[in-house]
Every structure is written in C-alpha cells, then in structure tokens.
Amino acid sequence: MRIAYICCDPGIPVFGTKGASVHIQEVVRELRSIGHEVALYAVRSGKHVPDDLTDLELHLEAVADVEPAEREQAQAHAAERIVSRVIADGADLVYERYSLFSTALADITAATGVPGILEVNAPLIDEQRRHRSLVDASGAAQVLHRQVAAARATVCVSDPVADWVRRRTADLPDANDVVGRIHTVPNGVSVRRIQPQPEDPDRVVVTFVGTLKPWHGVADLITAAALARQSWSLRIIGDGPEMDSLRAQAGRLGVEVDFRGAVAPQDIPTHVAGSAIGVAPYPDLGGGEQQYFSPMKVLEYLAAGLAVVASDVGQVPQLLED
Incomplete structure (x- = not known):
C-alpha cells in the first residue's frame, strides 16, 4: 500500500529534534517495516535525517516565517499544493498529522475516494490561542470540522485529546457517527532505538x-x-x-x-x-x-x-x- 503521510505544521521539522519530529519518524518507520510504501509531504524538513530514512520519499512545500495572519494563510496554501501533489502522485491511504490550517486529508479523500486517517496530538486551537497567536480562530475550527468529518478514523494520543475533539465537533450533522470514529491510541516508544545501558559507576x-x-x-x-x-x-x-x-x-x-x-x-x-x-x-x-x-x-x-x-x-x- 502506498501511504501519503502529511504534516503541514510549520512548527514541526520532520527531521528535527523535537518530540513531534521523533513521533513522525517512528510512525513512518513502523509503516515501512510492515511493508508499506510511504511518501512524506511536509512544510518543514530539518537537518537530522536518520540513516534508515535517507531513502524516504520527501516532498516539501515551505511556509514563510511571516506575520501570524499571513502565516496562517500560507499554511493553507501550502496544504493546497500538497493536495495537488498527492493526487498527482497517487496514494492508497492518506495519514495526516492534524495542523491548524490544513484540510489536505479532507480534500484528497473527497477527490479520490481513498480513506484517510487523522492523527491529533494536542488541542491545537486552544494551545495556539494560549501560547502563541491565533488570528483566524473561526477558520481553524472549520478546518477541524472538515478533517474529522472526512477521516475514516481520528486517532488521538490521549483521552483528554479525544474528548477535546468530540467537544469541538459535537455540532457536526453526523456527530453520532463521527464520535464512533474517534479513538485513543497513546504514544509508544521504539525499543530498537532505545535500549538499557549501564549507569555511571561513580555518580548519580x-x-x-x-x-x-x-x-x-x-x-x-x-x-x-x-x-x-x-x-x-x-x-x-x-x-x-x-x-x-x-x-x-x-x-x-x-x-x-x-x-x-x-x-x-x-x-x-x-x-x-x-x-x-x-x-x-x-x-x-x-x-x-x-x-x-x-x-x-x-x-x-x-x-x-x-x-x-x-x-x-x-x-x-x-x-x-x-
């Protein structure tokens, strides 16, 4: 199966050092390990490409570091370009890490009929408003509605995140059906990448x-x-x-x-x-x-x-x- 993994969050370099970067790499790694072909579509790359992912198909649509309102629009435009690219390349499944202004999953699944899985890692609308700057809050809410409604499944990293998605999408026309497609799948860890090692014998x-x-x-x-x-x-x-x-x-x-x-x-x-x-x-x-x-x-x-x-x-x- 060819899987299009999409991350339109400009705060996440897919080959960076943040926890979110590690999460993306591990999901891609696991999908490849069970035989799937994965193409990664993102807006930010990063410089720390792991040796085992140097051959990963990567497509970038950069988002300029501009004022918040322009940046939000730039994220939406980058997502639109990614939609065109994924449709042209072809995919059997779309897997998107939820970001504030991307409706890539919804647009691709509507155009092609392929299934989509949405991964939600945080209550981004609340988080962006509290810790950064959110200009188009209404637009961000509409994005979440479209993405969750279009996804075959929405996977959330914790029960509180899943509850947040349910609250935020409770007014969808098919809310009862949507609720049944929202699941909690906690984060994991690669026990191949990280293994026990001896402690320093001279100090704690x-x-x-x-x-x-x-x-x-x-x-x-x-x-x-x-x-x-x-x-x-x-x-x-x-x-x-x-x-x-x-x-x-x-x-x-x-x-x-x-x-x-x-x-x-x-x-x-x-x-x-x-x-x-x-x-x-x-x-x-x-x-x-x-x-x-x-x-x-x-x-x-x-x-x-x-x-x-x-x-x-x-x-x-x-x-x-x-």
Missing part, C-alpha cells in the same frame, strides 16, 4: 530530555538540584526558548548542569548513557491545560532502563506506579 546522573519550554518544568528541576541534600549530576538534553534563562538560573544557584543542547533522535541513546534517573517535572499549571500530554520522554526513559521521577499530572499516573 539525573537526566531530562525534551524541548526547553515553560510547561516542561525544567526551572523547577534546577531549583530541586540546588536544594538537594545529596550530590547528583544534572544533565539536560534539548534546546528551546528557555535555554538562556535556565543557564542563568543554574549559575545563580550554583548548580552545575551538563547542558547537551539539541540532539538528533538517533543520538539520544548515546547522550542518555550513564544516567540513573530520568525526570519529567511537569508543573501543575491548573485546570486542564496540560492534561492532554502523552509523554514520550517517560516512555523513552523506561525503555532506557532508567528509574523515573515525574509529576503526578496528565497521563503520567497511567504510566508509572509509586
């Missing part, structure tokens, strides 16, 4: 892997290291907008932190090696803001054989026991 290494953003709680982790009664080594693997402030905080508190920066997914095992504990210190932001997480980092820590310390929020309690 506590490691965080992820993008350095406020909702990951890395500032709290550094504060905890400063207050710790026992000595342990702190390693932070990842980059992001909080990097400078976290470095300054560590210096101010006298905490020695091994900042590794952004690391290609295939190199994560090398940088995790020697660790004893993996941490996911999500802060409690109140309400349901963060409850949709299906934290890949926790699964990766477990696959690496690490003890895990994580906040009792979101989906974490479903993965860990005291």
Whole structure:
C-alpha cells in the first residue's frame, strides 16, 4: 500500500529534534517495516535525517516565517499544493498529522475516494490561542470540522485529546457517527532505538530530555538540584526558548548542569548513557491545560532502563506506579 503521510505544521521539522519530529519518524518507520510504501509531504524538513530514512520519499512545500495572519494563510496554501501533489502522485491511504490550517486529508479523500486517517496530538486551537497567536480562530475550527468529518478514523494520543475533539465537533450533522470514529491510541516508544545501558559507576546522573519550554518544568528541576541534600549530576538534553534563562538560573544557584543542547533522535541513546534517573517535572499549571500530554520522554526513559521521577499530572499516573 502506498501511504501519503502529511504534516503541514510549520512548527514541526520532520527531521528535527523535537518530540513531534521523533513521533513522525517512528510512525513512518513502523509503516515501512510492515511493508508499506510511504511518501512524506511536509512544510518543514530539518537537518537530522536518520540513516534508515535517507531513502524516504520527501516532498516539501515551505511556509514563510511571516506575520501570524499571513502565516496562517500560507499554511493553507501550502496544504493546497500538497493536495495537488498527492493526487498527482497517487496514494492508497492518506495519514495526516492534524495542523491548524490544513484540510489536505479532507480534500484528497473527497477527490479520490481513498480513506484517510487523522492523527491529533494536542488541542491545537486552544494551545495556539494560549501560547502563541491565533488570528483566524473561526477558520481553524472549520478546518477541524472538515478533517474529522472526512477521516475514516481520528486517532488521538490521549483521552483528554479525544474528548477535546468530540467537544469541538459535537455540532457536526453526523456527530453520532463521527464520535464512533474517534479513538485513543497513546504514544509508544521504539525499543530498537532505545535500549538499557549501564549507569555511571561513580555518580548519580539525573537526566531530562525534551524541548526547553515553560510547561516542561525544567526551572523547577534546577531549583530541586540546588536544594538537594545529596550530590547528583544534572544533565539536560534539548534546546528551546528557555535555554538562556535556565543557564542563568543554574549559575545563580550554583548548580552545575551538563547542558547537551539539541540532539538528533538517533543520538539520544548515546547522550542518555550513564544516567540513573530520568525526570519529567511537569508543573501543575491548573485546570486542564496540560492534561492532554502523552509523554514520550517517560516512555523513552523506561525503555532506557532508567528509574523515573515525574509529576503526578496528565497521563503520567497511567504510566508509572509509586
């Protein structure tokens, strides 16, 4: 089967270091491993192409980094170009990672009759409005309606995300039928890519892997290291907008932190090696803001054989026991 995998989210480089990038690569990898031909259609590439995906068919329709209103329109136009390309190339199945302004799945399935699967990873409309900038909220809502209505199945990474999709599409004419096509499929982890490795025999290494953003709680982790009664080594693997402030905080508190920066997914095992504990210190932001997480980092820590310390929020309690 030829599968067109589509990602029209300009915030996700398909060959990047973000968790979303890893997720795309792993889904593509698994589809190929069971014999399917996969073509990837995206708006942003990234520079960290894994060795086993160098032969992946990739089609790019770039989105310019412009003002929010223009950027939203540019995303829609890029999706339209991808629709034309997929129809010309042919596909037996369309698999699209939901993004705010792409109706590629709906347009392709309507034109060709092939089935489509929509993957929803976050309540993007709410997230974009809260943390970034959303100009055309009405248009984004219409996109979600069209995509979910057209999809043969909508797969969501957590129950809260699935509930969000149901609420947002409750006014569809065939809402009862749509609800039956919305499913929860939690994130997984590749136990081929990540395997247990020996701990450092001379020190306890506590490691965080992820993008350095406020909702990951890395500032709290550094504060905890400063207050710790026992000595342990702190390693932070990842980059992001909080990097400078976290470095300054560590210096101010006298905490020695091994900042590794952004690391290609295939190199994560090398940088995790020697660790004893993996941490996911999500802060409690109140309400349901963060409850949709299906934290890949926790699964990766477990696959690496690490003890895990994580906040009792979101989906974490479903993965860990005291």
